[in-house]
Every structure is written in structure tokens, then in C-alpha cells.
Amino acid sequence: MLRPGDESRVTPVSPHCHGAVMAGAEDVRMNLHDEPALDMTDLLPAHRSLRVAVVTETYPPEVNGVAMTMARLVDGLLARGHEIQLVRPRQLGEADRALRTDGLHEMFMRGMPIPRYPQLRLGLPAKSALVQAWQKRRPDLVHIATEGPLGWSALKAARKLRLPVSSDFRTNFHAYSSHYGLGWLNRTIAAYLRKFHNQADLTMAPTEALRAQLAALGFERLQVVGRGVDTRRFDPALRSPVVRRRWGVAVDDPVVLYVGRLAPEKNLDLLVRAYDAMRLRRKQLHLVVVGEGPCADELRQRCPDALLLGSQQGMELAQSYASADIFLFPSRTETYGNVTAEALASGLAVLAFDDAAAHELIRHGHNGMVVPCGDDAAFVRRACDLLDLWRPGQPLRLAARRAMLSRDWRHIVEQVEQQWCVLLAAAGQRPVARRRRIVIGTS
Numbered sequence: 001m002l003r004p005g006d007e008s009r010v011t012p013v014s015p016h017c018h019g020a021v022m023a024g025a026e027d028v029r030m031n032l033h034d035e036p037a038l039d040m041t042d043l044l045p046a047h048r049s050l051r052v053a054v055v056t057e058t059y060p061p062e063v064n065g066v067a068m069t070m071a072r073l074v075d076g077l078l079a080r081g082h083e084i085q086l087v088r089p090r091q092l093g094e095a096d097r098a099l100r101t102d103g104l105h106e107m108f109m110r111g112m113p114i115p116r117y118p119q120l121r122l123g124l125p126a127k128s129a130l131v132q133a134w135q136k137r138r139p140d141l142v143h144i145a146t147e148g149p150l151g152w153s154a155l156k157a158a159r160k161l162r163l164p165v166s167s168d169f170r171t172n173f174h175a176y177s178s179h180y181g182l183g184w185l186n187r188t189i190a191a192y193l194r195k196f197h198n199q200a201d202l203t204m205a206p207t208e209a210l211r212a213q214l215a216a217l218g219f220e221r222l223q224v225v226g227r228g229v230d231t232r233r234f235d236p237a238l239r240s241p242v243v244r245r246r247w248g249v250a251v252d253d254p255v256v257l258y259v260g261r262l263a264p265e266k267n268l269d270l271l272v273r274a275y276d277a278m279r280l281r282r283k284q285l286h287l288v289v290v291g292e293g294p295c296a297d298e299l300r301q302r303c304p305d306a307l308l309l310g311s312q313q314g315m316e317l318a319q320s321y322a323s324a325d326i327f328l329f330p331s332r333t334e335t336y337g338n339v340t341a342e343a344l345a346s347g348l349a350v351l352a353f354d355d356a357a358a359h360e361l362i363r364h365g366h367n368g369m370v371v372p373c374g375d376d377a378a379f380v381r382r383a384c385d386l387l388d389l390w391r392p393g394q395p396l397r398l399a400a401r402r403a404m405l406s407r408d409w410r411h412i413v414e415q416v417e418q419q420w421c422v423l424l425a426a427a428g429q430r431p432v433a434r435r436r437r438i439v440i441g442t443s
Contacts, residue, residue: 050420051083053134055154056145057111057123059088063292063311064261065338066170069227070145076413078103085139087130089123089150107133109150123150130157139163140429141420145170147196155199164427166420167200169193169214170335194218202423204416206336207360223419227357228409229341233315236347236401238322239392247307247323253284254390257324257348259317259339260331262293270330270376272302274383282387290320321346325390328383329358332373344368345404347397349389351382361407367399 054074058067074084084104089111110124123146130153134142141164144151151167158165197203197219204225205211211222241251249255256275260266275287287306289299300308312320321327327343327350334356341357343350344367352358354370362368369386371378389396 049081051139053085053139053142055087057148072409125149125153127153127157165200166202225415228412229345233318234342234345243323255286255324256326259290262295265333267330274380277380326386344400347401349386367403
């Protein structure tokens with residue numbers, strides 16, 4: 001039996017799993033010339049899009065990396081003609097009824113606030129509801145993005161119905177536990193995550209380094225599928241003198257930016273230490289912080305000169321990136337770190353530990369800087385070095401932007417699509433989603 005991920009033994013398929021339909025359509029188009037438009041339904045194989053149940057316990061308007069990447073994935077899949085059932089907890093203020101748009105069916109489930117993060121919701125068990133929904137309208141496969149109670153229910157429901165399952169490894173919960181006085185639970189949490197993901201037919205990890213780490217812990221059927229960045233949204237061209245004046249920043253003053261949760265696992269003490277060292281070299285330096293979390297008050301006390309903007313998204317966030325100069329990311333617990341890619345795409349001078357996204361994306365000294373994981377003293381030194389590279393148009397910042405132009409989300413969606421096609425082929429299944437009529441017009 002073919003195992004998921006063994007592409008070398010699978011006959012190549014198009015991203016939409018429909019063989020040579022479009023190639024055949026193009027051949028017909030070339031021979032039509034001035035003939036009237038022809039309905040190809042009876043001449044070409046059916047073009048079937050996938051019907052995918054996507055299960056996640058976080059989604060916009062919630063603001064975090066998982067929510068953002070799931071929204072990008074869903075949008076990309078819809079744009080490529082797939083049918084998506086989005087299963088997620090009902091957020092505050094949302095109606096009870098399910099929502100339908102073209103190709104998208106949102107199925108809201110019960111949820112509860114996450115401790116210390118009341119703006120986020122944790123899905124509650126819902127196996128029976130999912131079994132009933134998927135018996136009524138069977139998906140081709142189930143994709144589970146989070147490992148909470150709702151994700152576990154989806155896993156059990158899919159297994160009961162013999163549906164193919166893929167999963168994402170998105171958050172190092174077992175690494176986070178030590179930052180909350182629960183280090184003794186590391187092995188227990190890792191065992192839970194391993195048990196969860198090993199019941200899936202395929203688990204996607206964002207980097208090769210994380211795939212190797214998970215494999216060493218006993219995780220099975222792992223495939224690397226990267227993360228994308230919206231280079232149209234995160235763009236140096238959005239640099240705004242108005243935003244900088246609002247921050248109280250003079251034209252020639254450098255701005256250090258941090259974007260992310262204000263939480264213990266983000267290593268914010270090192271952010272403050274690096275900023276203090278940089279200010280000894282340049283008093284006109286400013287620190288701007290975007291994000292919310294339980295450490296906000298502590299950060300204000302430690303660094304009273306810092307400007308804390310709270311949570312941002314959309315154009316507001318993109319302008320904050322582009323209007324800053326240096327991006328410091330001291331976290332050591334990332335599975336990826338979307339903010340690293342966003343800062344690079346925005347043309348900032350970026351410093352991070354040589355791990356996760358930074359390890360994949362940064363060539364030290366060329367388009368950013370990295371230091372060995374855990375070497376806090378090196379992080380502080382390199383942060384000071386960035387003061388020589390902060391001005392717009394500096395080669396390192398230009399290279400940061402260029403490096404991200406090939407990381408568009410469209411390519412990432414195609415990678416996910418390919419993995420799912422291989423998974424369905426391995427399971428001996430064909431897509432069951434709606435048949436789409438292909439009409440070939442005149443050339």
C-alpha cells in the first residue's frame with residue numbers, strides 16, 4: 001500500500017486532482033477557431049474539486065499566527081475551486097446559525113474562553129454532531145489544524161466514518177508548558193500530541209528542522225509544507241510618515257518593532273535587555289510593541305518608554321511593520337513564527353534565533369541576522385549591530401524583501417493540495433465534491 005508522501009510512486013496529478021482535463025481543454029480550444037462556444041461536459045472527464053472539512057479552534061477575527069494561516073489557506077483553497085466546510089468554535093457576538101458563501105460552509109460549534117486569553121475560544125467536544133454532519137454530506141477528507149477538544153472530536157468522528165485525515169503541527173504546547181510553571185508536564189503533553197497526530201494519515205510541519213525534531217519524538221507520516229506571506233500586504237511601500245509622527249518619532253530616529261503575544265513563552269525579558277543595550281548606543285531609539293497578552297502590564301513597568309499599541313491586523317498592522325526599521329524576535333518556542341516572514345517582507349532589519357522561520361528564511365548577514373538558539377548575549381550584541389543597518393534602502397533590508405517575493409501563499413496552497421491528492425490516491429479514493437462544468441470559448 002502506498003504511504004502518504006511517497007510521491008515518487010504516484011502518477012503525477014494536477015493540483016486539482018483531475019488529470020489532463022485542462023490540457024485536453026486547451027487542445028480543443030486550439031481547434032475551435034471561430035466556432036461557437038462548446039460545452040465540454042460530455043467530451044472531457046469530470047473536473048472535480050475537493051470537498052474538505054477544515055477543523056480549527058481559532059480563526060479570524062481572532063488575532064494569532066494559527067488563525068491567520070488558516071484564513072490564508074481557506075481563502076486560497078476557495079480561490080482554486082475547492083469546497084470547504086469550516087468547523088470552528090462560535091466566537092463572541094456571532095449568530096448561532098451556520099453561514100454559507102460560495103464554496104464555503106461555516107459550521108459553528110460550542111466553545112469556551114481560554115484561560116488568560118479570554119478573547120480566544122477553545123472548542124468543546126462535538127463528535128456526535130460531526131458524525132451526523134459528515135454522514136449527511138461526506139467530505140473527501142478532514143484536515144485538523146488544532147489539537148484541542150474539538151480537534152480530537154473531529155479525529156474520532158473521521159476515524160469512525162473511515163475518512164482520510166490530515167493534521168497540522170502548529171504550536172509547541174509541550175515547549176510552552178515550562179514558561180507557565182508546568183515543565184513537569186512536558187513529556188505528558190508531548191505524548192498527547194504524538195498520540196493525536198499519529199492517528200492522522202498525514203501531519204504537516206512547517207520546516208524540515210521541526211519535522212526532524214518530531215520524528216525523533218516518535219511522530220509518524222510527517223511532511224514539510226511551508227508557510228506563505230502576503231507580499232502585497234506586507235510591503236515597504238506602506239511606510240508612513242503619518243504613522244511615525246503618531247508614534248512621536250522624528251525622521252532620523254530608528255524604531256525597533258516587536259509583534260506577537262505578550263506572554264512568558266515569547267522571552268520578552270530579552271527584548272527589553274536588547275533594547276536597553278541599543279539605547280546606550282543611540283538615545284533616539286524607540287520601541288514599538290504590537291500585541292496583547294498577560295505580560296503587557298509587566299512590560300510597561302519594565303520599559304516605560306515603549307509604545308504599546310495593542311492588537312493590530314490588516315492595513316494597520318502592515319503600516320506598522322513598514323514604518324519601523326528593526327525587528328527583534330526573541331522567542332525560542334516557535335513552530336514557525338509568521339511575524340518573521342512578515343517583517344522580512346516589509347523590508348526590516350530582522351534579528352531572531354536560528355530556529356523555525358528564521359532558520360528557513362534568513363541568510364545571516366545577507367537578508368537578516370540570526371544567533372544560536374539560547375545565546376542571549378549574542379542576541380544583544382547583534383541587536384546593537386543592527387543600528388548600523390537600520391536605514392531604508394540598506395542592502396540587507398532590500399535583500400529581506402526580495403527573499404520573500406517567492407513565498408507567496410499561492411505556492412503554499414498548491415503544496416497542501418498536492419499532499420491531499422497523494423493522500424487520497426494512497427487511500428484509493430476519488431474526490432466526491434461537486435462536478436464542475438467546463439465551457440471552452442472561442443480563441
